[in-house]
Amino acid sequence: MRRLCVVRKKQHFHIIQTAILCTFLLLTFLDIWPPFFEPIFEGEEDEEETLSTHKLREAFDEGVEKLEYLYSAQMGKAKMSELVERNAIVEKMRQCGGTEQKRTARSREWTKNGQLFVYSAYLDGRKNSVFSNWPSVQVLISSFGIVPLNHTFYCHFRHYLYQTDVAKWVWQGTVVRAHVRWIWQRAWDPRTEFYNTFLITCPMTTKNLEEEIDSFILISRNSFCVNSDQSIGMANFTKIIKPNKNLVITDQSVFGVQAGQIKIAVCTKGLSFLEETIAFSAQKVVEWVLLQRSFGANDVTLYIYWIPQKVRNALRRMANKKQLEIVELNLPGNSPNHPFLRHQFIQRNRQQKRRHELIPYNDCFSRYSATHHFVLICDIDEVVVPLRHHNWQQLLHELVAQGKWRAEPSSISIRNVFKFWRQNTTNLNNEQHNANKNNNSNQAEDTKNEDSLFSNKWRTEKAQPIGQYGKSFVNTRSVASVFNHFGLHRLHANVANTLHVGENDALKLHWREKCPEAEFGTEKCQELAKNVIIDTLLDRFREKIEGEKRKAF
Missing domain, CATH: 3.90.550 (Spore Coat Polysaccharide Biosynthesis Protein SpsA; Chain A)
Structure with a gap:
């Protein structure tokens, strides 16, 4: 009986695949294209694959892949994303510094960094498997689609150390490679055409930064230093929230806590x-x-x-x-x-x-x-x-x-x-x-x-x-x-x-x-x-x- 149910599920899945394929062939035969594709004109690129056909094929392949994944999920065979990250090497790209007016930066409000929308950043001193020897900053972002998974991003740190005069501050910072995790499992829903939430972990290699030192972070695809007073479209920093040292718990485990x-x-x-x-x-x-x-x-x-x-x-x-x-x-x-x-x-x-x-x-x-x-x-x-x-x-x-x-x-x-x-x-x-x-x-x-x-x-x-x-x-x-x-x-x-x-x-x-x-x-x-x-x-x-x-x- 169980084998019969599995066979029927497979038959239903193949019927869906066949229906999608028939729709694709019908559109091709009748020359009926969705409005978001460019029309095909006679005599242009007769022997080459047109851009619209290429886009349609990509969309079709992506749709079939998601159907196959959903079917695998129903059968209990869907691949789950790893929940424990392997140890990563700290890639320190740049050491930066200078003097400037202290930047106005927010936290727990949306800040746009290119295609990313940064919400908050928290200093995290807990031991973790990604950067085991360094404290990290956990940056919470939203992005339409899964852009962060397809590109390399960098964390730009900026620490304002002391004030030189009424307007200027001396700052130091580093640029390190970011570690990106998607806070989602495809088995819940494999579609990606939404605003998705990601956790970006940035190793903070500068130690002994006291609570009163203002620290900021920028997430960017560019690894070059953001110079003093430089104002570019992506130079929107977010303030790093640091915990009150008097309130931090030192227990490494909940075992033994009264x-x-x-x-x-x-x-x-x-x-x-x-x-x-x-x-x-x-x-x-x-x-x-x-x-x-x-x-x-x-x-x-x-x-x-x-x-x-x-x-x-x-x-x-x-x-x-x-x-x-x-x-x-x-x-x-x-x-x-x-x-x-x-x-x-x-x-x-x-x-x-x-x-x-x-x-x-x-x-x-x-x-x-x-x-x-x-x-x-x-x-x-x-x-x-x-x-x-x-x-x-x-x-x-x-x-x-x-x-x-x-x-x-x-x-x-x-x-x-x-x-x-x-x-x-x-x-x-x-x-x-x-x-x-x-x-x-x-x-x-x-x-x-x-x-x-x-x-x-x-x-x-x-x-x-x-x-x-x-x-x-x-x-x-x-x-x-x-x-x-x-x-x-x-x-x-x-x-x-x-x-x-x-x-x-x-x-x-x-x-x-x-x-x-x-x-x-x-x-x-x-x-x-x-x-x-x-x-x-x-x-x-x-x-x-x-x-x-x-x-x-």
Whole structure:
């Protein structure tokens, strides 16, 4: 039976190939060409391949290659990109220096370097397999297509050492060859016609640069020095963010770190909401932030495209109290950045949305990689709840201490259960109805007040299968880049795969307006709606959260 299924899949694939080939031959026979090719005129290059035919053949070959890759992925034979980079030689091209006015350079804002759009650059002192003897600067960029993989790029460092007079600074710098990694796996989607995210690693061969010394970086295909006061189209430097030395953790591993010493940061993707809804309101976002802090988050960072003013005001009050950090976010390149157009663009372009989300994920991870042990990336409708422990630190300490590890953990993933706002209780059995009636005195009031994460008293009984909707605590001691659900590239080879935590240890509560039928299907959603239980996991935090919430309004 299995062999028959494989044969049928191969037949379907060959049918698709044949259909594409027939279309190509039909266009050739009828002399019908897409408008983006130049027309063929009689008598011109009769015996030679025309430019339009060459372009069409290239497009056809590329399309067939992607179909073949997708078929290989379905068969479990797709080639995956390497997650551990081999040791590279530091290629120092130039030593530069001079005096000039200190350049104005930004970080965590888009800076155009030719075909690249640079977002941020972070000094990274962690040991890594690429440049094992040097600290590195991790540069986060976006580029349309995969230009960085097809060309050699160089990192231009610029360090302003001291000031000679009111206007001039002495600077020194080096030019070294860059190491480029695509933060993606082709098995997720082999198409490249998007803005893609890349991590460029630059070895910094100049040591003992104190925190107060301003350092900048430029990514370019040119290896020549950018001279003092030289202003060219590609000379757009980005400021290197250096960690506070007083906050840097010296642990090379999470093994042996006591629970009370574990530091955890929480990051979100870019938030784009034009108005408050049942799923997004000022009350719920404030509750969400307070819950993260109650569970043990040392820092919480929200990336924001656009949110309603009421929500923004509440978050600003919390930011002023150091309860969170807000980072304003835009899309790179020619992507729309008017709030309404950008929101529509994000909602309607799912594959591009997934790629754009890698920018805040990895910026936040790089931001905390020197000062925190774990980074949890989750959405504002998700809360990771420890079931047997008071906080995340105790949970992670036990998992690390008692686990049968052969290597440093990469990610510790938590299973998902849903909490649907539009829960249809007509399908519940008598036992569930009685539990609903007898739950507690706040049930009736909670049902009316949907503007609170505590109001929904139901959750699905079964957790989603491993690998579906899970979110991870990513280990900064072993990971170089992150994806939505887990760590991706690794700092070195001695790293274990993702650990999936048992349902008795922790669960991720995931609020949704309703079951995603487009993804699960009607039958699966009906099954989830019927198999629900009373959820009391957050009750122990409710009184404290509601008391603190009032201070934000």
